[in-house]
Amino acid sequence: MQPPVPTSYPRPARIQRDTRAWQLQVWISFGIAVVLCGTGLAWLPGQALDRAFMVMGYVFCLSGVFVVSKYLRDRQQPQAGGETPLWGAVVWMGFVVAMALTAWGLLRMSINDSYKAYLGVCWLFLVSSAFTLAKTLRDRHEADLAEAAPPPRAASASPTDGA
Numbered sequence: 001m002q003p004p005v006p007t008s009y010p011r012p013a014r015i016q017r018d019t020r021a022w023q024l025q026v027w028i029s030f031g032i033a034v035v036l037c038g039t040g041l042a043w044l045p046g047q048a049l050d051r052a053f054m055v056m057g058y059v060f061c062l063s064g065v066f067v068v069s070k071y072l073r074d075r076q077q078p079q080a081g082g083e084t085p086l087w088g089a090v091v092w093m094g095f096v097v098a099m100a101l102t103a104w105g106l107l108r109m110s111i112n113d114s115y116k117a118y119l120g121v122c123w124l125f126l127v128s129s130a131f132t133l134a135k136t137l138r139d140r141h142e143a144d145l146a147e148a149a150p151p152p153r154a155a156s157a158s159p160t161d162g163a
Contacts, residue, residue, distance in 0.1 A: 026136045033126040057102030064095035069134035
């Protein structure tokens with residue numbers, strides 16, 4: 001039998017929040033990465049099918065980043081039921097497949113090497129900034145929850161203790 005899972009967690013004495021400057025920098029970095037990737041894909045020389053494959057690959061990678069981020073953060077907190085090992089395998093395999101297929105598509109395209117390098121750096125910048133954005137958003141959500149939680153109640157004596 002598993003021990004009961006607490007429904008509330010102790011409220012920390014001081015809630016740590018990211019500064020507005022950091023949050024702005026994260027959003028700006030993510031926006032720049034999206035614009036750079038979009039520009040590179042919009043002007044991608046070659047066939048329309050190559051462009052469509054790369055757009056799908058970038059979106060698949062972006063989705064995989066947010067799913068992996070959520071999965072990792074959820075594993076840090078005890079939950080009723082928890083995650084199954086198969087779900088973890090699905091999450092990681094989805095991310096690995098997205099990254100591998102996007103890399104394969106980029107490497108196999110017959111375009112200038114400097115254009116491939118540009119797309120590759122933009123793609124990695126997008127993935128990196130998306131991980132940072134996911135963490136920043138989750139940290140803010142957890143700080144909001146911690147602030148909204150009622151303060152812990154002091155242990156009170158029961159009416160039958162003194163009798």
